[in-house]
Amino acid sequence: MMATIDSALLFALTGCVLIGLGLYGFIVHAHLLRRILAFNVIGSGIFLLFGALGYLGAGQGTDPVPQALIITGIVVALSLTAFAIALVIKLAEEEKTAVLDAAKTAEDLHE
Amino acid sequence: MTGVIVSAFPAIELSIALPLVALLTAILIGGKLAPRLILAVGPLMMALTGIVAWQVAEGDPTRVELGGWEAPLGIALFADGLSSSFLLLTAIIMSAVGIVAMAGFDARDGETSRSYSFWALFYGMWAALNGVFLGADFFNLYVAIELLTITAVGMVALGGTRAAIRYLLFALAGSLAYLTGVVLLYAEAGTLDMSLLAANEGDASVRLVAGGLMTAGLLAKTALFPLHAWLPPAHGGAPAPASAMLSALVVKASFFIIVRLWFDVMPEAAGPVLVQLIGILGGTAILYGSLLALRQARLKMIIAYSTVAQLGYLFLIFPLSGGIAGEMPWAAGAWSGGMFHALAHGLAKAAAFLAAGLIIEALGHDRIDDMKGIARAMPVTVFAFGIAAISLMGLPPSGGFMAKYLMLTAALAGGHVVIALVMMAGGLLAAAYLFRPVNRAFSGSDIPEVAYVAYWRQWVPLILALLAMLLGVVSAGPYEFIQIGRAVTAEVGIE
Incomplete structure (x- = not known):
C-alpha cells in the first residue's frame, strides 16, 4: 500500500526534476538545438507529472483523462519540435549559425 | 419556420470546419487557384459567423457538445456575445487580408514555396483563431493556441528566419508554462471544462498558482511588456498581410483566454496582487511601446x-473593473471598453498594416524619411492609414475613442488617477508617433514616382479603417451585443 503511493509520488517528483533540468538547459544554452532538446525535456517532465497526478490510489487504477491529454500533448510537442528544427536548419543554411545572439556564437561552438 | 432552421444550423461547428477544409483544398489545388479560394471562403465565413451572432442574439449563449459527448470527456464549443464578436472580426479581417494578399501571394511568375505555403498557413490560422474564440475547455484551447502558434511563426518565417525563431522560443516557453498550469488545474478540479470549473470554487491557492502559470504563458504569446521583445521584429519583418493578421488577431487570441480564465472561470482565486501586477504591466507597456514607436525610422x-x-490598454481592465466604477450608468464600463478596444484596434491595426504593405509595394521600402509626398501618389491608401490612425489615437468619433472613453471614465470614477494619466499620455504619444509618417506623406509638392498598385486593392484597408470608425458611430448595437453572456465579474470586478 505504502509502496504504491510512494511510486506515484516518485514519478511526480521525477517529473518535477525533469522540468527543472530542462528549464536550466533552456536558459543557459544559446545553441538552438540544445534549447529545443531542453524544451522536450521540460515537456516530458510535465507529461510525467500529469500522469502521476492521475493516479487515484491503490486498487482504483488511474484516471484515463490525463492519459488522453498526454497523448495529445505529445503530438503537439512533436509537431512543434519538428517545426522548430526545420527553422533552425533554415537559419543554419542562410547564416551558417545555430544561435540567435551573435555575441555568444564563439563560446557556443566550443561546447 | 426559417427561424427554426437557422437556430438549428450548425454554424458554430462549421466556422471551425470550413477553414480546415479550405486549408486542405488550398494544399491540393495550389498554383493559380489557391489564392482565389478566398473569394468563396470569405463570404461563406462572414455568413457563418453572422449566423452564429444571430443565434447568440436570439437565444443567449450557445453551447455545443461535439458528437453528443458531454464534458468532462467531450469537446464543447461555446459562443456568447464576446466570442461571436471576435468570430465576426476575424471573418472581416481575414477576408480583407486574403483579398489584398491575392495579388501578393499568387503564382503569376510560377508557383513558389512562398505563395504555396502562405495560403495553407492562412486558413490554418483562421481555423485556430475560431477554435480559440469558441473553445470551452482549457485543453482544447491549448491545442488551438498551439496550431495558432505554428501558423503564426510560419507566417513570420516568410519574412525572416531569425525573427521567426525568436518568436518561436517565446511561444515554446509560453506553451510549457500554460501546459503546467493546465496540469495543476486538472489535478485540483478533475476537469478542464470552463463551466464545470466555474461552478466549483475549489482551492483558491492552487488555482492562483495554476492560473498564474497559464497567464504567464499566455502573456508571452500576447507580448505584454516585459515579454514583448519578439513582437516588433516579428510583426515588423513579416510580409504586410501577415503582419496585419498577427497584430490584429493573433495576439488577441491569447488575451481572450486570459479574460475567460479570470473573469469567467475563477475570479475568486485572482487576488489583488495579480490584478495590480497585470495592471502595472499594462500601463508600462503603453508608455514603453509608445516611446519606442516614436524612435522608429x-x-x-x-x-x-x-x-x-495598444495591447497594454487591454490589460487595464483588470484593475479598472469593479469598485465604484461598476456602479456607473453603463454597466461594466471598463470591461466593455477593453473589449471595444480589442475590436477597434483589430480593425484599425489591420488597416494600418495593409496600407503600409501597399506603400512598400509602391515604393519598394518603408523608410519614413523617403516617403515624401506619397499621399499625392496613393491618396486612398494614405487616407486609409490616416483614418486608422484616428482610431488608434482614440479621437472621436472612432471605435478607439469609444473604448478609451469607457475605460477612462471607469478609471476616474474608480479613483485610479495614475491609470487615467497613463491612458491620456498614451493617447498623446500615439498622436505623436502616428503624425510623423502622415506628415511626411503630405510634405513637399511634387508627385513621387511609384510602382503600380491596383486601385481596388487600395480600397480594402480603407474599408477596414472606416469600419473601425463606424464602430464608434453606431456603438450602441455592438455594445449591447458584447454584453450577452457577460460574466458578473465584468461589472463587480475580480478581487
Whole structure:
C-alpha cells in the first residue's frame, strides 16, 4: 500500500526534476538545438507529472483523462519540435549559425 | 419556420470546419487557384459567423457538445456575445487580408514555396483563431493556441528566419508554462471544462498558482511588456498581410483566454496582487511601446511598436473593473471598453498594416524619411492609414475613442488617477508617433514616382479603417451585443 503511493509520488517528483533540468538547459544554452532538446525535456517532465497526478490510489487504477491529454500533448510537442528544427536548419543554411545572439556564437561552438 | 432552421444550423461547428477544409483544398489545388479560394471562403465565413451572432442574439449563449459527448470527456464549443464578436472580426479581417494578399501571394511568375505555403498557413490560422474564440475547455484551447502558434511563426518565417525563431522560443516557453498550469488545474478540479470549473470554487491557492502559470504563458504569446521583445521584429519583418493578421488577431487570441480564465472561470482565486501586477504591466507597456514607436525610422516598425503599446490598454481592465466604477450608468464600463478596444484596434491595426504593405509595394521600402509626398501618389491608401490612425489615437468619433472613453471614465470614477494619466499620455504619444509618417506623406509638392498598385486593392484597408470608425458611430448595437453572456465579474470586478 505504502509502496504504491510512494511510486506515484516518485514519478511526480521525477517529473518535477525533469522540468527543472530542462528549464536550466533552456536558459543557459544559446545553441538552438540544445534549447529545443531542453524544451522536450521540460515537456516530458510535465507529461510525467500529469500522469502521476492521475493516479487515484491503490486498487482504483488511474484516471484515463490525463492519459488522453498526454497523448495529445505529445503530438503537439512533436509537431512543434519538428517545426522548430526545420527553422533552425533554415537559419543554419542562410547564416551558417545555430544561435540567435551573435555575441555568444564563439563560446557556443566550443561546447 | 426559417427561424427554426437557422437556430438549428450548425454554424458554430462549421466556422471551425470550413477553414480546415479550405486549408486542405488550398494544399491540393495550389498554383493559380489557391489564392482565389478566398473569394468563396470569405463570404461563406462572414455568413457563418453572422449566423452564429444571430443565434447568440436570439437565444443567449450557445453551447455545443461535439458528437453528443458531454464534458468532462467531450469537446464543447461555446459562443456568447464576446466570442461571436471576435468570430465576426476575424471573418472581416481575414477576408480583407486574403483579398489584398491575392495579388501578393499568387503564382503569376510560377508557383513558389512562398505563395504555396502562405495560403495553407492562412486558413490554418483562421481555423485556430475560431477554435480559440469558441473553445470551452482549457485543453482544447491549448491545442488551438498551439496550431495558432505554428501558423503564426510560419507566417513570420516568410519574412525572416531569425525573427521567426525568436518568436518561436517565446511561444515554446509560453506553451510549457500554460501546459503546467493546465496540469495543476486538472489535478485540483478533475476537469478542464470552463463551466464545470466555474461552478466549483475549489482551492483558491492552487488555482492562483495554476492560473498564474497559464497567464504567464499566455502573456508571452500576447507580448505584454516585459515579454514583448519578439513582437516588433516579428510583426515588423513579416510580409504586410501577415503582419496585419498577427497584430490584429493573433495576439488577441491569447488575451481572450486570459479574460475567460479570470473573469469567467475563477475570479475568486485572482487576488489583488495579480490584478495590480497585470495592471502595472499594462500601463508600462503603453508608455514603453509608445516611446519606442516614436524612435522608429520604418513605418512597419512604428505600427509594430504601436501594437506593444495598444495591447497594454487591454490589460487595464483588470484593475479598472469593479469598485465604484461598476456602479456607473453603463454597466461594466471598463470591461466593455477593453473589449471595444480589442475590436477597434483589430480593425484599425489591420488597416494600418495593409496600407503600409501597399506603400512598400509602391515604393519598394518603408523608410519614413523617403516617403515624401506619397499621399499625392496613393491618396486612398494614405487616407486609409490616416483614418486608422484616428482610431488608434482614440479621437472621436472612432471605435478607439469609444473604448478609451469607457475605460477612462471607469478609471476616474474608480479613483485610479495614475491609470487615467497613463491612458491620456498614451493617447498623446500615439498622436505623436502616428503624425510623423502622415506628415511626411503630405510634405513637399511634387508627385513621387511609384510602382503600380491596383486601385481596388487600395480600397480594402480603407474599408477596414472606416469600419473601425463606424464602430464608434453606431456603438450602441455592438455594445449591447458584447454584453450577452457577460460574466458578473465584468461589472463587480475580480478581487
